[in-house]
Structure formats: C-alpha cells, structure tokens
Amino acid sequence: MTGAADNTQDSYPQATEQHEHHAPTGFKRWFFSTNHKDIGTLYLGFSLLMFLIGGAMAMLIRAELFQPGLQLMEPHFYNQMVTVHGLIMVFGAVMPAFVGLANWMIPLMIGAPDMALPRMNNWSFWILPFAFAMLLGSLFMEGGGPAFGWTFYAPLSTTYSNDNTAMFVFAVHIMGISSIMGAINVIVTIVNLRAPGMTWMKTPMFVWTWLITAFLLIAVMPVLAGAVTMVLTDKYFGTDFFNAVGGGDPVMFQHIFWFFGHPEVYIMILPAFGIISTIVPTFSRKKLFGYHSMVYATGSIAILSFVVWMHHMFTTGMPLAAELFFMYSTMLISVPTGVKIFNWVATMWRGAISFEVPMLFAIAFIVLFTIGGFSGLMLAITPADFQYHDTYFVVAHFHYVLVTGAVFSIMAGVYYWLPKWSGHMFDIRLAKTHFWLSLISVNILFFPMHFVGLAGMPRRIPDYALQFADFNAIISIGGFAFGLSQLLFVWVVLKCVRGGEKVPANVWQAAEGLEWDVPSPAPHHTFATPPVIK
Amino acid sequence: MKSAAATRYDKYYVPTQSHWPIVGAVALFCIASGAGLTVMQIGKQGTSGSYLLMTGFAVLFFMLFGWIKNVVHESMSGLYSxxxxxxxxxxxxxxxxxxxxxxxxxxxxxxxxxxxxxxxxxxxxxxxxxxxxxxxxxxxxxxxxxxxxxxxxxxxxxxxxxxxxxxxxxxxxxxxxxxxxxxxxxxxxxxxxxxxxxxxxxxxxxxxxxxxxxxxxxxxxxxxxxxxxxxxxxxxxxxxxxxxxxxxxxxxxxxxxxxxxxxxxxxxxxxxxxxxxxxxxxxxxxxxxxxxxxx
Incomplete structure (x- = not known):
C-alpha cells in the first residue's frame, strides 16, 4: 500500500537522523513537549487513567445493580455515577486514546517529522487533565456533580439540575477546544505532510479514517459547544431555549444534541475501523481486500452520520415522514459498514493467519462489533424502537459497539504498536490471558443486557423489578470480572515499557508501512527529511 | 521526481520545546473554572469566581503575546518553508x-x-x-x-x-x-x-x-x-x-x-x-x- 515494503533496508537513513538537540528529560520533557511521540504517550496514559476511573464508576453501578432494591447508594449518587461514567468514557477514555494513537502513528505512517503544529498539539493535550479535574471536582462540591446522564437532556440539565452545572458546561467547553485543535492538527498533518509520492490512494487506512474523523470533530464539536451554552443560559440567565413557556422546546435540545451526538459516535468508531484495517492484513499475510472501497465506505459513513440523528428521538412524537426518513437513512449505514466487515473477512480468506494478540483482539472486534451493529439495525426499525427505547437493550447495543468495538480496537492497536513504541515484546502469555478473560467476561457482562432490555428493564434507574434479578447478578459478575481483567492489561503494558525481549524494526515481519522501517523503539525524532514513496 | 519533491519538501520546521502551551492550558483552566464559579455565584455571596476568571484572561493574553511573538520571530528569521x-x-x-x-x-x-x-x-x-x-x-x-x-x-x-x-x-x-x-x-x-x-x-x-x-x-x-x-x-x-x-x-x-x-x-x-x-x-x-x- 505504501510501497515501503520494497525497501529492503532495515531503516531509512533519515529515520534515525538525530535532531540537533537530544530528547529532554524529566518535567520539561512532558510539560513543554513538542514531540508527537511524547504527546501521544501522554494522551494514551491519560486515557488509561480515565478508563480506570470511569471503570471504577461502572463497578459501583454494577455493585448497586447486583441485587434489586437500593443497597449501596442514594439514587442521586447513582445518577452522578451513570452520568460521569458516560462522560469520562466518551471524552476522557476513548477519544483521547484515538488521538494518542493518531499522534504516535500518523507522522510515522506518512513519513512526517512531527505533527504539523507541534506546540498546538501539546496545548490540545494539556487542556484535557484540567477539564477532567473540573468535571471530577464537581462531584465533590456541595450538591454533587452532573446527574442528568451524559446526554444532559433539557429540562434535566436546566430546570432540574443542581447548581454546579456551570462546571460541567465549562469543562465541556474546554474539552471541545482541545478536540477541535487536535482535529485541525490531524487534518493539516495528513493533507500537508504526507511524504512525497504518497498519493491519497496510497495513504494507509488508519490515516484515512483519522482524516475523516478529524473532519467530523471540527464539524460537530462546535455544535456541542452551542448546546452546552444554551443549557447554561437557560439555567442561569433566564433564557427559554428549551422551555415552551418562552416559545422554546425541550425537544429542540435533543435535535441539537444528537446532531452532534451521532457524528460523535462515528468519531469513536472510524479510527477503530482504521486500526482493524491495519492489523488484519498483517496477520493474514495479505494485502487489505478492497482498499478503495474501504476509503469510500468510510467517507459514506461520515456523510450519512449527519442525516440520521433523529433515530435517537423516535419516541418524541415526530411526524411520520421524519420517522420513515430517519429509519431508512439509518439502515442505509449498514451498507458501507457491511462493506467493511466483508472486506476484513475477505482479507482473512485464504490468508496465512497467525493468531497473535493484536489479531485476537481484531477478530473479536469484527465478530462483536457486528453484533452491536445488528442490534443497532433492530433499534433503527421505528416501530420496534418504540419498544426498545430507553431499555437495557440500548445499553447492550452501545456497549457492544463501544467496548467490544472501540475499546477492543484500541487494545488491539496498543498490542500491535507497543513493541514499536517501547522496543520490547510484551509478555505474550499474560496478554493472551488478558484477551481471553476480557472476551469471556465482556460477553457475560453485556450479552444478557439484551434479554433484560427486551423484557422491558429501563436504563438509568438504580432499582429494578424482581424478575430481572438473576440476569442482573450475572451481568454484575461479568462486569467485575471484566473490570479486574483490565488491571492485567495495565500490568502487561507497564511490564513491557520497563523491559522485555528486544524486537527488530519490523516487529510482526509481514507488516507493511513506513512505521515498520524505523527502529524499535522509534527514535525521538524520525523522518526529519521525508522518505520518497515509490 | 526527487528534485521536484526536494523543493516542495524542504526541511519542515519542528519547534523546540515551548512552555507556552502549558501556560495556555492553565489559562483555559482558570477561565473555565472561573467562569463556572462566577455564574454559580450570581446573586450570592462571593466573588472568587470573577477573580479567577480575570486571572485566566490575563494569563491567556500573556500566553498569546509570548507565543505569537515567538512565531513572528521564527517567521521573520525565515524558518518557515x-x-x-x-x-x-x-x-x-x-x-x-x-x-x-x-x-x-x-x-x-x-x-x-x-x-x-x-x-x-x-x-x-x-x-x-x-x-x-x-x-x-x-x-x-x-x-x-x-x-x-x-x-x-x-x-x-x-x-x-x-x-x-x-x-x-x-x-x-x-x-x-x-x-x-x-x-x-x-x-x-x-x-x-x-x-x-x-x-x-x-x-x-x-x-x-x-x-x-x-x-x-x-x-x-x-x-x-x-x-x-x-x-x-x-x-x-x-x-x-x-x-x-x-x-x-x-x-x-x-x-x-x-x-x-x-x-x-x-x-x-x-x-x-x-x-x-x-x-x-x-x-x-x-x-x-x-x-x-x-x-
């Protein structure tokens, strides 16, 4: 794809050429960084921390739901946990993890010396810890943190929210600033810094998916900013945007939120598609099947993501024509997504597959993400959605696409590139243990949610009817097992960073792409002058 | 091909370390949390929010001034291709x-x-x-x-x-x-x-x-x-x-x-x-x- 495989040398001479200054150390290295690798590491480390914090909140939720009745916490605290778990996982764990991977890998994949605007890159990152400090800090303020769900529907977030909502609003504002700057950096890097000869149709799939993701980010993060701004003025300044008393409409909030929210969910899955499209060919020892159709499918998904938002709102009482339009447009997304699934399977078809850890996660992704896709298709059917709406079926659906989808792809990517970053092979036995524990526990965790959802168990409520007790106990056990398994992941990563078997430049032998031409670990500065792609 | 590429792909300028981004992040933090507190303190006792907000803007302007000065200097000394x-x-x-x-x-x-x-x-x-x-x-x-x-x-x-x-x-x-x-x-x-x-x-x-x-x-x-x-x-x-x-x-x-x-x-x-x-x-x-x- 990149033509780099033609090059028999271990590395490009430029790749190892040192900059005039050496890698700084200590405080300065991380706080004043202009290095895409260090900033990528910061993003990934931050994301892991947030994953653990958000995960701890999920453990509390599952502990409360282990038995019917109120056991451990007040409903208001439960609501805060549900809300902040969602916000942390979406904005603190999944998105920064993908940005971290983009930072590390895009310049290496396109033969660029760094991101296009390295200082802005560091600014984008360092906003995040402050934003989440604000969000998490509000949990400890009098009255508590946000408790209206991550979707902060009006009037829950306006009339009925606590006085600390302003903290949530401004935290989201600066997260948005960070995302927009990060996305601008990614787009400009990809458009402007590809090595000479790397035409668009030679650009690696991960880079392509990130280009389109960055476009979505720039298009919809300002919409989120607008939504939180109106929540702020409605709550504190007497406006009536989401209140019929002044001529506004609470349903309008949902329109604006989901106009952001639907592209947002593709922001969290398109880079995952890119990672899987990178890993599957490597371990199948074949080129990616249907590269062009992958590119076009990604673009189609991005365009369609702007015309499906009302499928989140079928039960709000919209006109029949709108229900039909949004049902069909939503179903249409399964076409490009199906193209992708087909292409991955076709890539594996008759390949010399080896089941190494990244590939295990990639295959699990393909199977389990497809399950999440199918439940999405069920939810797209308007009359059926009237039954499924706001039940655990929806919870099952988006956790299949986000946990076994986005999170599994991130783990696949980390296992795939970790040896390149650290120069060491991770402990394969432990990593495989982590994979199998995660795979089994995640299905115990989320699969029964389909059943309780179809039987009518509502989401976001700390108590439930007795007939759901058995399944909820099973779900909670799966949840605890999945949570504990991730500690093993942390251990594998730390162990690998600290030492291990040395790896060559092309860690996985059959892998293609410029990133495998630089030594492992990748030197602090790479491609000071760009390689030429034949 | 290579010569054509060499002219367009001159050495791309990668700046050395800079303290401005972290200053900017602190500024945004002060602005955001200051604005939050200010809004929450409307009609109540306490003005800590507005002080934090103003501090944030001061730091932001300090940062923008320093950062832009750096960039202008780099631009004027011909570092940019x-x-x-x-x-x-x-x-x-x-x-x-x-x-x-x-x-x-x-x-x-x-x-x-x-x-x-x-x-x-x-x-x-x-x-x-x-x-x-x-x-x-x-x-x-x-x-x-x-x-x-x-x-x-x-x-x-x-x-x-x-x-x-x-x-x-x-x-x-x-x-x-x-x-x-x-x-x-x-x-x-x-x-x-x-x-x-x-x-x-x-x-x-x-x-x-x-x-x-x-x-x-x-x-x-x-x-x-x-x-x-x-x-x-x-x-x-x-x-x-x-x-x-x-x-x-x-x-x-x-x-x-x-x-x-x-x-x-x-x-x-x-x-x-x-x-x-x-x-x-x-x-x-x-x-x-x-x-x-x-x-």
Missing amino acids: SQMDFSFRQSMWWFIFSEVMFFLVFFGVLFYARMFSVPWLGGEGNNAMTNELLWPEFQSVWPLTTTPSGETTQAMGWFGLPLLNTFILLTSSVTVHFAHHALLAGKRTQLKAFMIISVLLGFAFLYFQVTEYIHAYHELGLTLASGIYGNVFYLLTGFHGMHVTLGAILLLIVTLRIFKGHFNKDNHFAFEAATWYWHFVDIVWLCLFFFVYVL
Missing part, C-alpha cells in the same frame, strides 16, 4: 469552518423556533390541543413579542442602527480587500491607510452594537430573557459581536506589524488569516441582518 505556510493556512481555514458550525447551531435554533416550536404552540398542524391545553391565549407570530406565559417585549427593527452597521461592516470588508491589493502591489502607504480605516470601522460597528443593546434594554424592553426571540437575538448578535471584537483585535495586531515593516507580497499569512476572519464575520453579519432583523 512554503509547506509550513500551507499548514498555517489550512489550520486557519478549518478554524473558520468550526466557527461556521458554531453559528449554524444558533441559526438552526432561530429556524426551529420560527418554523416549528412557536407555530406548534400556536396550534398549527395537529397541535390544536397543545394550544388549547397549555396557553389558549397564545398567538403564533414572529418576532415573538408576547411569549406563551404572557411576557411582552418589542421587536428590534432593521432600519436605523442595524442598517448602518451593515454598511459599516460591508465597507470594512471592502477596505480590507483594498488593503490586500495594496500589499500585493507594494503600496505601503495605501496599505496602512486602508488597514486603519478597517480597524476603525470595526470598532465603530461595536460601538453602535452596544448603543443598540442599550436602546433594546431601556426603550424596547427586549432583554436576554424575553422569550425565544430575545434569546436568539442576543445569542446571535452577542456571539457575533464577540467575533467582531476578536477580528478587530487581529486586524489591529496586523496593522501594528505593518507599521513595523512586516509582511511583503510573498509572505503575509497572518495578514491573510486576519482578513479571512474579517470576511467571515462579515458574512455571518449579513445572514444575521437578513434572518434576525429583516425577515
């Missing part, structure tokens, strides 16, 4: 695109209120019972001068100050364009004159906008809390005004740099970025004038 120039241009372009999307939200709200929520409350379509049960007295009109709960206000007409401001902003867009031509032609005196006129027109616009707000609050009774019409009016014109302020400051900085002898016909990205931004706020104003005031 044409490829770097293109990175800056692209970034500005995408930044403006994000701003377009931001304004689109509030225009969307305006259309939604006019086309859907207000007519529905008035009983249009299959909403007769909505009107009957909630506020049977309510009449759907635009501008919404009487809200469903019965609060009244007066609408802002388009004649007078808004029309004058339209002329001012349109004229400033033209003068900025002339300034660009003067820069390309190397006519520095003309360039300076046109830039000064543009900046002054920008600030004149802001002056009249504030006058209009005072008029609205004191004589028309049109406030931020005057129902959806007042809400949209103030959020759209308010955010536009903030963008005009930023644009005018950008033009001012560029003008000062022109007086210091910066920019020539080949190297003037900052100049162009400021003018793009100025044209953008101009276009937003035209949409605003048309949809908020005239229609």
Whole structure:
C-alpha cells in the first residue's frame, strides 16, 4: 500500500537522523513537549487513567445493580455515577486514546517529522487533565456533580439540575477546544505532510479514517459547544431555549444534541475501523481486500452520520415522514459498514493467519462489533424502537459497539504498536490471558443486557423489578470480572515499557508501512527529511 | 521526481520545546473554572469566581503575546518553508469552518423556533390541543413579542442602527480587500491607510452594537430573557459581536506589524488569516441582518 515494503533496508537513513538537540528529560520533557511521540504517550496514559476511573464508576453501578432494591447508594449518587461514567468514557477514555494513537502513528505512517503544529498539539493535550479535574471536582462540591446522564437532556440539565452545572458546561467547553485543535492538527498533518509520492490512494487506512474523523470533530464539536451554552443560559440567565413557556422546546435540545451526538459516535468508531484495517492484513499475510472501497465506505459513513440523528428521538412524537426518513437513512449505514466487515473477512480468506494478540483482539472486534451493529439495525426499525427505547437493550447495543468495538480496537492497536513504541515484546502469555478473560467476561457482562432490555428493564434507574434479578447478578459478575481483567492489561503494558525481549524494526515481519522501517523503539525524532514513496 | 519533491519538501520546521502551551492550558483552566464559579455565584455571596476568571484572561493574553511573538520571530528569521505556510493556512481555514458550525447551531435554533416550536404552540398542524391545553391565549407570530406565559417585549427593527452597521461592516470588508491589493502591489502607504480605516470601522460597528443593546434594554424592553426571540437575538448578535471584537483585535495586531515593516507580497499569512476572519464575520453579519432583523 505504501510501497515501503520494497525497501529492503532495515531503516531509512533519515529515520534515525538525530535532531540537533537530544530528547529532554524529566518535567520539561512532558510539560513543554513538542514531540508527537511524547504527546501521544501522554494522551494514551491519560486515557488509561480515565478508563480506570470511569471503570471504577461502572463497578459501583454494577455493585448497586447486583441485587434489586437500593443497597449501596442514594439514587442521586447513582445518577452522578451513570452520568460521569458516560462522560469520562466518551471524552476522557476513548477519544483521547484515538488521538494518542493518531499522534504516535500518523507522522510515522506518512513519513512526517512531527505533527504539523507541534506546540498546538501539546496545548490540545494539556487542556484535557484540567477539564477532567473540573468535571471530577464537581462531584465533590456541595450538591454533587452532573446527574442528568451524559446526554444532559433539557429540562434535566436546566430546570432540574443542581447548581454546579456551570462546571460541567465549562469543562465541556474546554474539552471541545482541545478536540477541535487536535482535529485541525490531524487534518493539516495528513493533507500537508504526507511524504512525497504518497498519493491519497496510497495513504494507509488508519490515516484515512483519522482524516475523516478529524473532519467530523471540527464539524460537530462546535455544535456541542452551542448546546452546552444554551443549557447554561437557560439555567442561569433566564433564557427559554428549551422551555415552551418562552416559545422554546425541550425537544429542540435533543435535535441539537444528537446532531452532534451521532457524528460523535462515528468519531469513536472510524479510527477503530482504521486500526482493524491495519492489523488484519498483517496477520493474514495479505494485502487489505478492497482498499478503495474501504476509503469510500468510510467517507459514506461520515456523510450519512449527519442525516440520521433523529433515530435517537423516535419516541418524541415526530411526524411520520421524519420517522420513515430517519429509519431508512439509518439502515442505509449498514451498507458501507457491511462493506467493511466483508472486506476484513475477505482479507482473512485464504490468508496465512497467525493468531497473535493484536489479531485476537481484531477478530473479536469484527465478530462483536457486528453484533452491536445488528442490534443497532433492530433499534433503527421505528416501530420496534418504540419498544426498545430507553431499555437495557440500548445499553447492550452501545456497549457492544463501544467496548467490544472501540475499546477492543484500541487494545488491539496498543498490542500491535507497543513493541514499536517501547522496543520490547510484551509478555505474550499474560496478554493472551488478558484477551481471553476480557472476551469471556465482556460477553457475560453485556450479552444478557439484551434479554433484560427486551423484557422491558429501563436504563438509568438504580432499582429494578424482581424478575430481572438473576440476569442482573450475572451481568454484575461479568462486569467485575471484566473490570479486574483490565488491571492485567495495565500490568502487561507497564511490564513491557520497563523491559522485555528486544524486537527488530519490523516487529510482526509481514507488516507493511513506513512505521515498520524505523527502529524499535522509534527514535525521538524520525523522518526529519521525508522518505520518497515509490 | 526527487528534485521536484526536494523543493516542495524542504526541511519542515519542528519547534523546540515551548512552555507556552502549558501556560495556555492553565489559562483555559482558570477561565473555565472561573467562569463556572462566577455564574454559580450570581446573586450570592462571593466573588472568587470573577477573580479567577480575570486571572485566566490575563494569563491567556500573556500566553498569546509570548507565543505569537515567538512565531513572528521564527517567521521573520525565515524558518518557515512554503509547506509550513500551507499548514498555517489550512489550520486557519478549518478554524473558520468550526466557527461556521458554531453559528449554524444558533441559526438552526432561530429556524426551529420560527418554523416549528412557536407555530406548534400556536396550534398549527395537529397541535390544536397543545394550544388549547397549555396557553389558549397564545398567538403564533414572529418576532415573538408576547411569549406563551404572557411576557411582552418589542421587536428590534432593521432600519436605523442595524442598517448602518451593515454598511459599516460591508465597507470594512471592502477596505480590507483594498488593503490586500495594496500589499500585493507594494503600496505601503495605501496599505496602512486602508488597514486603519478597517480597524476603525470595526470598532465603530461595536460601538453602535452596544448603543443598540442599550436602546433594546431601556426603550424596547427586549432583554436576554424575553422569550425565544430575545434569546436568539442576543445569542446571535452577542456571539457575533464577540467575533467582531476578536477580528478587530487581529486586524489591529496586523496593522501594528505593518507599521513595523512586516509582511511583503510573498509572505503575509497572518495578514491573510486576519482578513479571512474579517470576511467571515462579515458574512455571518449579513445572514444575521437578513434572518434576525429583516425577515
């Protein structure tokens, strides 16, 4: 794809050429960084921390739901946990993890010396810890943190929210600033810094998916900013945007939120598609099947993501024509997504597959993400959605696409590139243990949610009817097992960073792409002058 | 191939370490948490929020000054290749695109209120019972001068100050364009004159906008809390005004740099970025004038 495989040398001479200054150390290295690798590491480390914090909140939720009745916490605290778990996982764990991977890998994949605007890159990152400090800090303020769900529907977030909502609003504002700057950096890097000869149709799939993701980010993060701004003025300044008393409409909030929210969910899955499209060919020892159709499918998904938002709102009482339009447009997304699934399977078809850890996660992704896709298709059917709406079926659906989808792809990517970053092979036995524990526990965790959802168990409520007790106990056990398994992941990563078997430049032998031409670990500065792609 | 590539792909400038980003992050943190506290302290004891907010802005301006100074210095010492120039241009372009999307939200709200929520409350379509049960007295009109709960206000007409401001902003867009031509032609005196006129027109616009707000609050009774019409009016014109302020400051900085002898016909990205931004706020104003005031 990149033509780099033609090059028999271990590395490009430029790749190892040192900059005039050496890698700084200590405080300065991380706080004043202009290095895409260090900033990528910061993003990934931050994301892991947030994953653990958000995960701890999920453990509390599952502990409360282990038995019917109120056991451990007040409903208001439960609501805060549900809300902040969602916000942390979406904005603190999944998105920064993908940005971290983009930072590390895009310049290496396109033969660029760094991101296009390295200082802005560091600014984008360092906003995040402050934003989440604000969000998490509000949990400890009098009255508590946000408790209206991550979707902060009006009037829950306006009339009925606590006085600390302003903290949530401004935290989201600066997260948005960070995302927009990060996305601008990614787009400009990809458009402007590809090595000479790397035409668009030679650009690696991960880079392509990130280009389109960055476009979505720039298009919809300002919409989120607008939504939180109106929540702020409605709550504190007497406006009536989401209140019929002044001529506004609470349903309008949902329109604006989901106009952001639907592209947002593709922001969290398109880079995952890119990672899987990178890993599957490597371990199948074949080129990616249907590269062009992958590119076009990604673009189609991005365009369609702007015309499906009302499928989140079928039960709000919209006109029949709108229900039909949004049902069909939503179903249409399964076409490009199906193209992708087909292409991955076709890539594996008759390949010399080896089941190494990244590939295990990639295959699990393909199977389990497809399950999440199918439940999405069920939810797209308007009359059926009237039954499924706001039940655990929806919870099952988006956790299949986000946990076994986005999170599994991130783990696949980390296992795939970790040896390149650290120069060491991770402990394969432990990593495989982590994979199998995660795979089994995640299905115990989320699969029964389909059943309780179809039987009518509502989401976001700390108590439930007795007939759901058995399944909820099973779900909670799966949840605890999945949570504990991730500690093993942390251990594998730390162990690998600290030492291990040395790896060559092309860690996985059959892998293609410029990133495998630089030594492992990748030197602090790479491609000071760009390689030429034949 | 290689030689052609070598000219376009000169060594790309990667800056060394910088402390400005972390200063900027701290500034944004102070601004965000300060703004949050300020809002929460409205009508209560305590002013800690506003101090934090002001500190944040001070740090932000300190950071912008230092950061921009660095960048200008790097630019003037010829560290930037044409490829770097293109990175800056692209970034500005995408930044403006994000701003377009931001304004689109509030225009969307305006259309939604006019086309859907207000007519529905008035009983249009299959909403007769909505009107009957909630506020049977309510009449759907635009501008919404009487809200469903019965609060009244007066609408802002388009004649007078808004029309004058339209002329001012349109004229400033033209003068900025002339300034660009003067820069390309190397006519520095003309360039300076046109830039000064543009900046002054920008600030004149802001002056009249504030006058209009005072008029609205004191004589028309049109406030931020005057129902959806007042809400949209103030959020759209308010955010536009903030963008005009930023644009005018950008033009001012560029003008000062022109007086210091910066920019020539080949190297003037900052100049162009400021003018793009100025044209953008101009276009937003035209949409605003048309949809908020005239229609």
